[in-house]
Amino acid sequence: MHDFTTLAATVFMGFFAMMNPIANTAVFVGLTGDQSLSERRKTASKSLICAFVIVALFSLLGKGIFDLFGITLPALRLAGGILVFLVGYHMLQGNQSSMHSDNSSEHKGGDIAISPLALPILAGPGTIATAMNYSASGDMLHIVTTISAFALLCLITFVCFLYGPKLVDKLGESGISITTRLMGLILTVIGMQMVIQGVHDAMELFQASNLTN
Template sequence: MDHLLTYTLTVFTGFFAIMNPIANTPIFLGLVEGENSKTKKKIAKKATVIAFLIVAVFVIVGKYIFELFGITVPAFKITGGILIFFVGFEMLMSRKSKVHNTQDPDDGEAIAVSPLAIPILAGPGTIVTAMNNVTDANFIHIGIVIAVFAVMALLTYWAFTLSDLILEKLGNSLISVIGKIMGLIIAIIGTGMIVEGIKLSFNL
């Protein structure tokens, strides 16, 4: 039971750091600028549901994807670790990650799919984090990862729907500090994945 609790907290920490609903709030506000409250909620709901479905599919069929393309677990952990470290490093350096491409869309609600759901919420970093937690997992662990991501999607939905209030109360400066802390955590998670991948590669 203690093992499952520790595993759940680890998964939650990883998802929270990489998704960071609070730090993504200004991005959401920038994308939905000019929309009314009802449309904002609709976009937030659509984006979080799509993101959840994408990650859930990767979590469930991830092992089959590995087998299909001949991907080894050590190679995945090392490559995924480098990717996650890069995202965290960019956040620490106050750079807008290239993964979070927020170009202006032509259609209002189209932003719910791209760039909100993909790649801001269910980007490479999120998918890598999810799959890293189920590479050697059983059905219980897979269920935990999906459940934790569902909670994260719900928290993100709430953050987006309350985005105006959050930005007003916290301010851009505090949100920036939170983003840097999350960036450090993401970089550490990425480093840990690389070390784990190297250990597996050389049977250390």
């Protein structure tokens, strides 16, 4: 039970730091400033459902994707750890990582719920790498925990989006900046832990292959 609680808390905090609902709420408010309350609710729902479907699919199909492309778990943890670390590093500087932000200044005729909100802001490469890292073992407990943790985070983010203008006004720019930097610190630590685990697993895999030869 203790191990499950630790796993669930670790997965949730990893997703929470990566998605950073507080900072993303400010982005959402900026993108939907000209929409009515009902339109904002529809945009928030659509973007979060799309993000959840993307993460759930990668969590469920992660092992199959590995087998298809011949990817090992240590390789994912090393690459994913570096990716997560870079996102966290940018956030520590007070910036939104380019991997989880939209660089275009205009959205002509496009659905902002799909792009840039669902992709790449909510379910960007770092979020996908985090989901695959936690569910890659193929163990059903890890997969269900990963999907459940992300579903809970989507609900929290939905509430933040609905009350976005009030939340942004209360926190202000300094509050959002502090939150972003704290989430960045957590992400850099998670990224380094993934890299350390990846190196450890790679060494064990290398030693096992030498013994068999």
